[in-house]
Amino acid sequence: MNPALVLLALLASVAAQSQDHYDMGWVNGYRQGFNFQCPHGEVIVAIRSYFSENDGSDRLWSFECQPTPAGLGEPSDCWWDDINRAGMEWTSTCTRNGLVAGVQSKYFESTLDREWQFYCCFYKRRCPYSCMKTTDIPEYYREEGELVVPSYGYFIRGAQTTFSGVLRFVKNIFPCLTAAAVCILKSDLRDQNLLAHRTRHGGNDKT
DSSP: HHHHHHHHHHHHHHHHHOOGGSSSSSSTTTTTOOOEEETEEEEEEEEEEETTTTTTEEEEEEEEEOOOOOOGOSSSEEEEEBBTTTTTOOEEGGGGGGGEEEEEEEETTTTTEEEEEEEEEOOOOSSOOEEOOOOOOSSSSSSSSSESSSSSTEEEEEEEEEEEEEEEEEEEEEEEEEOOOOOOOOOOHHHHHHHHHHHTTOOOOOO
């Protein structure tokens, strides 16, 4: 199936989902840790969370994955990035321009908060890119959160969080998105030039 159609189907399914938060495929229970990883060659493209003040001011979390564009090739390396500690605000993006392909988290009763760690994957066949913060974020701490990348070719590279130790609110995660332009390698340019030359000369090139 065309990956772009997969994303459209994902967008449609998220929009059509029931408001009943018990049927969302959560990866954790309240106050429980979790470890979520996309299949090899896929990255996270959608995040959903549901807040409960009665359950340790914690959130349930769910994630959706999607294969990366074929032009990126296969990930050449994947790793768990630095841990972002509980009880404080933080901003974190994958090192080495990696893309987020997984998340693990542990809950701490002492802070009513979670520590977070991103599983990042590096793709050689793409140009360097910058990161922009999404505006699709909860307006207040207790609000249900939902994010789907805006279009195929955008990826999550990290997150920024808010936290209030006075009000004992759990973090809200505001993902950082990026659009990756695929680099044309020298070998690709050579092949393209050769194809153009053969086309101009009726396919009689003798190279």
